[in-house]
Amino acid sequence: MLHRRPLPSVIPFNQILAQLVKLKQFEAVLSLKRQMGLVGIASDAYTRNITINCYCHLNQMEYALSVLAHFFKLGLQPDNATSNTLINGFVLRNRVADAPRVFRKMVAGGYCQPNAITFNTLIKGYCAMGNNTAAIQLLRHMEANGCQPDVFTFNTIINCLGKHTLVDEALNLF
Numbered sequence: 001m002l003h004r005r006p007l008p009s010v011i012p013f014n015q016i017l018a019q020l021v022k023l024k025q026f027e028a029v030l031s032l033k034r035q036m037g038l039v040g041i042a043s044d045a046y047t048r049n050i051t052i053n054c055y056c057h058l059n060q061m062e063y064a065l066s067v068l069a070h071f072f073k074l075g076l077q078p079d080n081a082t083s084n085t086l087i088n089g090f091v092l093r094n095r096v097a098d099a100p101r102v103f104r105k106m107v108a109g110g111y112c113q114p115n116a117i118t119f120n121t122l123i124k125g126y127c128a129m130g131n132n133t134a135a136i137q138l139l140r141h142m143e144a145n146g147c148q149p150d151v152f153t154f155n156t157i158i159n160c161l162g163k164h165t166l167v168d169e170a171l172n173l174f
Contacts, residue, residue: 007039007040007041008041009041010036010041010042010043010044010046010047013032013036013041013047014044014046014047014050016032017029017032017033017047017050018050020032021050021053021054024057026054026057026058027054027058029050029051029054030051030054030055030058033047033050033051044076045071045076045077045078045079045082048067048070048071048076048082049081049082049085051064051067052064052067052068052082052085052086052089053085053089055067055089056085056086056088056089056090056092056093057089057092059093061089061090061093061095061098064085064086064089065086068082068086077111078106078111078112079111079112080112080113080115080117080118082106082111082112083102083103083106083111083112083118084115084117084118084121086099086102087099087102087103087118087121087122087125088121090102090125091121091122091124091125091128094128094129096122096125096126096128096129096131099121099122099125100122103118103122114142114145114147115147116142116147116148116149116150116152116153119138119139119141119142119147119149119153120150120152120153120156122138123135123138123139123153123156123157124156126138127156127157127159127160130160130164132157132160132161132164132166132169135156135157135160136157136169139153139157
């Protein structure tokens with residue numbers, strides 16, 4: 001596809017990149033993305049979100065953040081997918097303390113509003129750290145902001161409380 005003339009749009013490449021991500025071929029995704037740029041196929045926001053996700057899975061958070069900086073430099077608008085991908089990357093790399101900072105900056109900048117995925121990812125991170133109090137506080141904040149907790153939200157918190165033998169607190173969630 002890279003040698004066809006005229007060059008195809010970014011859309012078929014995004015489809016290929018997304019499939020490579022599903023196969024956990026993160027290095028291949030980044031390589032293909034570089035080749036796309038060399039032949040003149042411009043990345044869109046979806047391509048950049050895929051790139052951020054790959055860097056997060058490869059434990060290269062600084063590169064993921066540099067892709068976010070490129071969003072701003074190019075005048076692209078990061079969205080919830082961008083924010084959620086970065087937050088998940090920080091959680092995956094046990095940098096849970098950094099995740100809320102990114103989230104707050106994205107919300108303060110007006111780029112996104114928290115959704116169930118955002119809250120669930122942060123709750124998962126707090127639970128992974130064993131910070132039950134922060135997870136429950138975030139659950140209450142989620143409810144107060146009109147975002148409905150889902151099965152994943154409650155399963156994550158109940159599982160965390162159960163691991164710490166806090167069954168009474170788990171029962172008090174409802």
